[in-house]
Amino acid sequence: xxxxxxxxxxxxxxxxxxxxxxxxxxxxxxxxxxxxxxxxxxxxxxxxxxxxxxxxxxxxxxxxxxxxxxxxxxxxxxxxxxxxxxxxxxxxxxxxxxxxxxxxxxxxxxxxxxxxxxxxxxxxxxxxxxxxxxxxxxxxxxxxxxxxxxxxxxxxxxxxxxxxxxxxxxxxxxxxxxxxxxxxxxxxxxxxxxxxxxxxxxxxxxxxxxxxxxxxxxxxxxxxxxxxxxxxxxxxxxxxxxxxxxxxxxxxxxxxxxxxxxxxxxxxxxxxxxxxxxxxxxxxxxxxxxxxxxxxxxxxxxxx
Amino acid sequence: xxxxxxxxxxxxxxxxxxxxxxxxxxxxxxxxxxxxxxxxxxxxxxxxxxxxxxxxxxxxxxxxxxxxxxxxxxxxxxxxxxxxxxxxxxxxxxxxxxxxxxxxxxxxxxxxxxxxxxxxxxxxxxxxxxxxxxxxxxxxxxxxxxxxxxxxxxxxxxxxxxxxxxxxxxxxxxxxxxxxxxxxxxxxxxxxxxxxxxxxxxxxxxxxxxxxxxxxxxxxxxxxxxxxxxxxxxxxxxxxxxxxxxxxxxxxxxxxxxxxxxxxxxxxxxxxxxxxxxxxxxxxxxxxxxxxxxxxxxxxxxxxxxxxxxxxxxxxxxxxxxxxxxxxxxxxxxxxxxxxxxxxxxxxxxxxxxxxxxxxxxxxxxxxxxxxxxxxxxxxxxxxxxxxxxxxxxxxxx
Amino acid sequence: xxxxxxxxxxxxxxxxxxxxxxxxxxxxxxxxxxxxxxxxxxxxxxxxxxxxxxxxxxxxxxxxxxxxxxxxxxxxxxxxxxxxxxxxxxxxxxxxxxxxxxxxxxxxxxxxxxxxxxxxxxxxxxxxxxxxxxxxxxxxxxxxxxxxxxxxxxxxxxxxxxxxxxxxxxxxxxxxxxxxxxxxxxxxxxxxxxxxxxxxxxxxxxxxxxxxxxxxxxxxxxxxxxxxxxxxxxxxxx
Numbered sequence: 001x002x003x004x005x006x007x008x009x010x011x012x013x014x015x016x017x018x019x020x021x022x023x024x025x026x027x028x029x030x031x032x033x034x035x036x037x038x039x040x041x042x043x044x045x046x047x048x049x050x051x052x053x054x055x056x057x058x059x060x061x062x063x064x065x066x067x068x069x070x071x072x073x074x075x076x077x078x079x080x081x082x083x084x085x086x087x088x089x090x091x092x093x094x095x096x097x098x099x100x101x102x103x104x105x106x107x108x109x110x111x112x113x114x115x116x117x118x119x120x121x122x123x124x125x126x127x128x129x130x131x132x133x134x135x136x137x138x139x140x141x142x143x144x145x146x147x148x149x150x151x152x153x154x155x156x157x158x159x160x161x162x163x164x165x166x167x168x169x170x171x172x173x174x175x176x177x178x179x180x181x182x183x184x185x186x187x188x189x190x191x192x193x194x195x196x197x198x199x200x201x202x203x204x205x206x207x208x209x210x211x212x213x214x215x216x217x218x219x220x221x222x223x224x225x226x227x228x229x230x231x232x233x234x235x236x237x238x239x240x241x242x243x244x245x246x247x248x249x250x251x252x253x254x255x256x257x258x259x260x261x262x263x264x265x266x267x268x269x270x271x272x273x274x275x276x277x278x279x280x281x282x283x284x285x286x287x288x289x290x291x292x293x294x295x296x297x298x299x300x301x302x303x304x
Numbered sequence: 305x306x307x308x309x310x311x312x313x314x315x316x317x318x319x320x321x322x323x324x325x326x327x328x329x330x331x332x333x334x335x336x337x338x339x340x341x342x343x344x345x346x347x348x349x350x351x352x353x354x355x356x357x358x359x360x361x362x363x364x365x366x367x368x369x370x371x372x373x374x375x376x377x378x379x380x381x382x383x384x385x386x387x388x389x390x391x392x393x394x395x396x397x398x399x400x401x402x403x404x405x406x407x408x409x410x411x412x413x414x415x416x417x418x419x420x421x422x423x424x425x426x427x428x429x430x431x432x433x434x435x436x437x438x439x440x441x442x443x444x445x446x447x448x449x450x451x452x453x454x455x456x457x458x459x460x461x462x463x464x465x466x467x468x469x470x471x472x473x474x475x476x477x478x479x480x481x482x483x484x485x486x487x488x489x490x491x492x493x494x495x496x497x498x499x500x501x502x503x504x505x506x507x508x509x510x511x512x513x514x515x516x517x518x519x520x521x522x523x524x525x526x527x528x529x530x531x532x533x534x535x536x537x538x539x540x541x542x543x544x545x546x547x548x549x550x551x552x553x554x555x556x557x558x559x560x561x562x563x564x565x566x567x568x569x570x571x572x573x574x575x576x577x578x579x580x581x582x583x584x585x586x587x588x589x590x591x592x593x594x595x596x597x598x599x600x601x602x603x604x605x606x607x608x609x610x611x612x613x614x615x616x617x618x619x620x621x622x623x624x625x626x627x628x629x630x631x632x633x634x635x636x637x638x639x640x641x642x643x644x645x646x647x648x649x650x651x652x653x654x655x656x657x658x659x660x661x662x663x664x665x666x667x668x669x670x671x672x673x674x675x676x677x678x679x680x681x682x683x684x685x686x687x688x689x690x691x692x693x694x695x696x697x698x699x700x701x702x
Numbered sequence: 703x704x705x706x707x708x709x710x711x712x713x714x715x716x717x718x719x720x721x722x723x724x725x726x727x728x729x730x731x732x733x734x735x736x737x738x739x740x741x742x743x744x745x746x747x748x749x750x751x752x753x754x755x756x757x758x759x760x761x762x763x764x765x766x767x768x769x770x771x772x773x774x775x776x777x778x779x780x781x782x783x784x785x786x787x788x789x790x791x792x793x794x795x796x797x798x799x800x801x802x803x804x805x806x807x808x809x810x811x812x813x814x815x816x817x818x819x820x821x822x823x824x825x826x827x828x829x830x831x832x833x834x835x836x837x838x839x840x841x842x843x844x845x846x847x848x849x850x851x852x853x854x855x856x857x858x859x860x861x862x863x864x865x866x867x868x869x870x871x872x873x874x875x876x877x878x879x880x881x882x883x884x885x886x887x888x889x890x891x892x893x894x895x896x897x898x899x900x901x902x903x904x905x906x907x908x909x910x911x912x913x914x915x916x917x918x919x920x921x922x923x924x925x926x927x928x929x930x931x932x933x934x935x936x937x938x939x940x
Contacts, residue, residue, distance in 0.1 A: 048852065050865065052788075068901060081659055083349055101859060120513050126435060128426035144424045147413020150431050152352035154513040158658045161349040162413065164342025170413040188833060193785050197852070198832060198845030207838045214839065252657045254516060262525060263512040264428050271433065277498045284380050284494045291382025 029265045031258060033117035037136025037237050038182055039205030040192060041212055042110055044242040044249070045222065046199035049076070049090055049108035053191035053200065057088045057112075060178055060190035079250065081111070084161040084173040088112035088191060095244045107242070109249045110191070110200070113138060113159045113175035114229060115237035116258075121151035121160060123260030129172075136205060136237040137177040145172060156233055156254055177237070205237055212241050234258030307391050307692040309456065310554055314689050318553070322678040329675010332668045333410055341413060344668030350659035355669045358650035360407025360676060363643045364400050365438070365507055366535055370546075371397025371445065372500035373539025377569070379493050388695040389562055391452065392550065393543045395684060395693050398445045403680045405442060410672055430509045437503035444496045447485065454482040456691050505532035511649055519653040521593050521604045524584050527649070533580055537573040538642040540566045541615075541635035548632045550688060559695070564625050567634070571619045574638060578612050603644070603652045611641015730773050738778040738791065745827045746837070747815040757807040763821050765806060773797045781830050782844045789869035792847070809850060825850075 054066040064085050068075050076092035090110045097105040115138050122130045122138060129144035130151055147170055152160045163170035181187035182202075192202040201208060212227045228246045229236035232254040240251060247253050270276045336344045347354050370393040378386040409415045421435050461475040462468070485492075508531030511518050524530070544563050551559075585591050593601050615637035624630035651663070665673075688694050751759065778791030800806065810822045825846055832842030841849065851868070855861035862868055882894050896903050906912055914931035924930045 046849065048848075048863075056786075071901070071905065081349065100857070123428045124431065124513050125426055126429050126431040127420050127424035128429075129424070144420060145414060146417040146420050147415075148411075148431060149352035149413070150429070150510070152349065153511075153517070153654075156514065156516050156657070158350055158656055162347075162352065163340075164345075164347060165340040166413075167337050167340040167343075168414070168416070170340065188785070192833070194788070196844060196848040198841045198849070201838070201841075202833045203835060203838055207835065211838045250658055252516065257515075259513055259515065260428065262515070263430050263509050266509055266512065266525075266528065267428065267430060267433065267506075271502075277502055280498050280501060281494055284376075284497055285490075288380045288382070288490060288494065291380065295382050295384065 029261050029268075031118050031234065032132065033235065034132060034134045034136055037115075037117070037134070037205050038177070039115075039136060039203065039208045039237040039239060040189065041201040041203075041208040042238065042240045043199050043201070043215070044107055044109060044240060044244070046197045047090070047108040047110065048197055048199075049092055049106065050196060051075070051090050052194045052196060053110055054086060054088055054090060056190040056194040057175075058086065060181070061087060061176060063087065076106075082113075082159060082161060082174070084163045084171075087173070087175040091250065093244070093249050095248050097244065107244050107249060109240075109251070111157075111159075111250075112191075112238070113177070114157050114232075115175075115177055116233055117235040117237065118233070118258035118260055120154035120156060120233070120259035123264060124150045124154035126150060133179065133183075135177070135179065135183055137179045137182070138174075139176070139179055140172055140174065142171050147172075154259065156252065156259055205239070208239055212239055215241060231256045234261075307388065307695045309692055310556075310689050310694060312554055312689060314686065319682065319685065322682045325671075325674045325678035326682065327675075328671045329673075329678065332671035332675065335668060336410060336672065337415075341411075344666060344672070346663055346666040346669065348659075348661065348663075350656035350661040351654070351663045353650055353654070354663060355651065355665040355673055356407055356411040358647045359643075359673050360411070361404050362507060362646040362650050364404040364407065365504065366531075366538055366642050366646050367542050367639065368397045368400025368404070369500065369504060369535040369539040370542040371400070371539075372497045373536060374543060375448075375493050376497050379490075380497065386562060386566065388559060389543050389547060389566075391693045391695075392547055392688070393539075394445070394448055394452075395687055396542065396546055398449050399680050399684055399687075401438065401442045401445055403676050404438065407673075407676055430506050430513065434503045434506045434510065437499045437506070441496060441499040441503065444492050444499065447492050448489070448496060451482055451485055451489070452691055452693065454478045458482065500535070501532060504535035505529065507531050508649070511654075516657055517654055518649065519593075519600050519604075519655060520588070520590050521585075521601065522649050522653040524588060524590075526580065526584055530577070530580055530584070533573070533577040534642050534645060537570065537577045538638055540570045540573075541638040544631055544635035545639050546684075547694075548628070548635075550684075550694060554688075554694075556694070560626070560628065563631055567619050567625050567631055570635075570638070571616065574612065574616050574619075578616055581608065581612065600648075600652055600655070603648050607641055607644045607648055610637060611644055612638075615641070731776075733772065734774060734776040734793075737772075738776040739780065741780055741830075742824065742827050744830055745814045745816075745819070745823065748812040748828060749815050751812065753807055753811065756811060756813070757805065759813075760806050760810070760821060765821060767797070767800050767804070770797045770800050777847055779826055779843055781826065781842070785832070785844075787872065789865065789871055792851075792868040803854075808854065 049072060051066065051069065051072065055069045058064060058066055066086055079091050080086075080089040082089055088110055090108050092106045092108055094104045094106055097107070099105045115132075115136055117132075117136075119130070119132055119138050122128075122132050126148055127144040127146060129141045131139050131141070133139050147162075149160075149162060149172075151172060152158075152162060160172045160174045162172055178187070178189035178191075182189060188202050189200075192200040201211065203211075209227065209230060212230075216223045216225055216227070222243055223241050224243065224245055226241075226246070228240040228242070228251055229238055234257065240246065242249065332344055341347060345354060345356075374386060374390045374393040377383050378390045409418060412418060421432055422439075426432050457475075458478050459475065461471045461478065463471055463474065505528035508527040508529070511523065512525070512527060515523055544566065547559065547563070550556075594605060595601070615634040618624050618630065618634040618637075621630075624634060655661075774793060774795045774797070776791045777794050799809075803809075806822060809825075812828070813819065813821055814823055814827070826843050829841060829843040829846035832845065834840060834842075851861070852863050855863050865871075879898070880894060882890060886894070911932060913933045915929060915933040916931055917928050918924050918930045921930065927935075929935070
């Protein structure tokens with residue numbers, strides 16, 4: 001365990017140089033959201049719970065036909081989540097609202113990947129199998145995936161699902177925003193195409209935000225004055241407006257800070273250009289060389 | 305006094321018990337690779353990480369911290385008094401990390417794709433950094449362990465059968481490798497410490513990306529710092545626990561002259577961890593949750609009370625530090641506390657916000673974890689029996 | 703005899719002639735079909751009147767139910783078919799709805815800004831393709847129909863609000879789908895139905911048609927039985 005002085009100084013030089021080159025911008029976190037993404041505005045007051053979007057989704061994405069596609073009678077009795085066989089599901093909530101005849105009025109809520117502006121899953125993915133595309137789509141590349149499921153841990157909306165029963169080649173399954181369709185000119189996601197009441201409006205996110213805010217302004221009594229997804233976790237491509245508070249519809253209350261901000265800030269301020277490991281290496285090297293020298297001296301003294 | 309192979313009886317009843325767990329684990333692993341993860345685990349879309357990540361990986365990494373903390377103490381800070389414990393600590397680290405990787409291979413869905421992070425980099429991903437560090441560190445650990453193997457077999461390589469033709473070659477590799485490593489080992493020792501600091505802390509950063517999913521008692525921006533300081537604090541206690549178990553199982557004398565001063569360092573390191581943990585709680589005001597009385601908050605109270613405060617207070621007493629049982633009890637509490645902390649962060653404190661989800665590991669999951677731990681202990685026993693790892697000054701009785 | 707022969711020959715000659723002759727078709731149905739095919743020029747600008755102003759101005763023009771020329775429309779358009787085609791078009795009795803509501807402004811809620819335009823411009827003049835980026839606030843024709851009809855039906859608690867209340871589903875031709883031997887027995891027929899309609903079969907098993915236990919006053923010979931039904935003694939080959 002001999003650390004020669006020459007080796008040591010050579011190394012310290014390298015470490016010092018990299019510390020000096022430490023970029024000042026390393027600690028300032030910047031959003032990587034695409035400038036003009038597509039989005040989808042869900043107007044929950046318009047949704048009639050026909051579940052045609054589920055049917056269209058499964059057809060477009062080659063998934064199994066949803067359970068009881070034509071029978072809405074029992075399907076709403078349990079709350080469902082998107083899973084590996086269904087990228088989107090509609091749930092029914094009775095929130096105590098009554099119609100003119102005192103019958104409880106249901107609110108239907110479609111759930112799917114929100115396609116966050118700064119997605120936690122994309123930041124988390126160890127191999128970059130998940131990416132945020134220019135169209136706003138959060139895309140999944142199965143050829144890179146190793147199946148660590150960190151994306152599922154990271155997602156604040158609990159969206160990515162996993163093919164747990166495939167032993168060798170399981171995939172992460174989630175809404176694709178019909179990328180193959182919307183990346184073509186005039187393409188519309190399957191669910192938005194079929195929606196009979198246009199509860200789903202597809203378009204540029206900027207435009208949809210304007211439409212949503214105008215609707216809130218024009219109908220102050222009808223809507224909760226909040227566009228869900230405008231600022232949640234830094235904004236999402238899918239936006240919701242509703243007459244019922246969102247937290248009662250299982251849309252979680254979330255901070256405005258993008259999920260990856262804290263971890264990415266820590267990672268990049270500590271590890272950009274590996275400055276801190278190199279610095280630590282240098283310090284430890286210095287300590288080691290010093291302690292070895294004093295030990296040698298003591299030995300020499302003892303020997304003398 | 306040098307470390308030497310123990311050359312004691314290997315097959316004891318305890319070893320057979322381990323063998324039973326190993327077989328059960330092997331069966332569960334076969335089931336996982338034929339029926340899928342869903343076939344043997346209780347994992348779900350709401351709960352993608354369970355026992356395997358919480359225990360096999362996170363706890364495994366934390367408890368293997370003895371390797372780098374002893375190396376730092378003995379080799380870098382030059383406290384040569386502690387050199388006898390570096391080898392068993394190194395062995396624990398080598399085995400610990402090997403089994404972290406084995407555990408990962410079982411847990412990730414596409415085990416055959418585990419090499420892909422080397423090609424596809426996502427430098428924003430905390431997990432990417434952890435994976436890279438663990439991978440490099442595992443190799444560093446193997447390199448650090450090489451001299452121990454060389455020491456045992458140099459000059460007496462005796463391969464069976466046809467392989468005996470290679471005796472000379474292998475012997476040469478051992479000799480040359482040993483000679484080269486002797487010159488440059490300092491690089492690997494420092495590198496080991498640096499890599500450990502990096503991924504021990506980053507393991508805590510893993511959960512920072514999910515602020516709404518981890519219970520506020522654990523979710524804090526200083527989670528990486530807490531992970532790092534707890535890794536520092538658990539390193540020596542882990543060495544204490546394992547050497548005590550090993551020496552008493554082999555009926556050897558405990559090295560109290562080393563272990564007692566080691567606990568004094570632990571008081572300091574554990575104190576820092578305790579200070580940060582309580583300070584963080586006070587600053588963020590999360591103490592309001594302490595007495596909620598649900599299983600999550602109770603788990604936190606147990607972790608803090610029995611895993612940190614109690615052993616710390618115990619070690620303050622001179623009498624405890626000089627008693628073999630005292631040190632062992634305190635060290636076990638610390639090890640248990642840090643293990644519970646990792647389990648809390650990755651399993652207990654993880655609350656999927658939308659689905660109602662109660663998770664308890666399935667029998668298959670438990671079998672795999674227990675099987676891996678049993679295999680680790682089995683190999684540890686095998687290694688100390690046949691390789692110069694433990695320093696065995698004198699035997700208590702034969 | 704000769705008379706009979708002449709009669710038969712005349713019949714034989716006349717039969718093909720009669721067959722070729724046009725089948726009678728309802729003229730309003732044909733008109734509705736033709737109308738549904740039309741795509742009128744898109745109205746970009748409209749008068750943003752509130753509903754009361756709109757109602758008054760409609761009354762001022764003197765339009766009344768007597769002016770409703772077409773009894774019914776076929777709610778169909780190439781604009782909708784361009785995107786998807788899952789259901790048969792709805793047959794909408796325009797006159798009846800006009801009579802019931804007695805308020806044109808309920809549906810004709812805005813009018814084009816162009817003063818020469820018709821006061822009661824048709825829906826598809828303003829509502830065409832969905833998600834038009836130039837008019838993001840304007841909904842497409844399909845959504846306009848659905849929102850207008852369903853909202854009013856719900857509000858009035860009158861009229862259907864489910865899909866099949868208004869639409870016939872685009873049922874595929876079952877001649878192509880059904881695969882049965884000649885002279886198939888009842889069990890084969892049932893099995894063939896179940897080949898595709900298994901959910902319907904399951905649903906049927908939970909209905910009174912299957913589970914009924916009680917009197918069957920309309921079954922000959924069992925009028926007075928009080929425990930007779932599909933759930934007990936009656937046969938059902940399902």
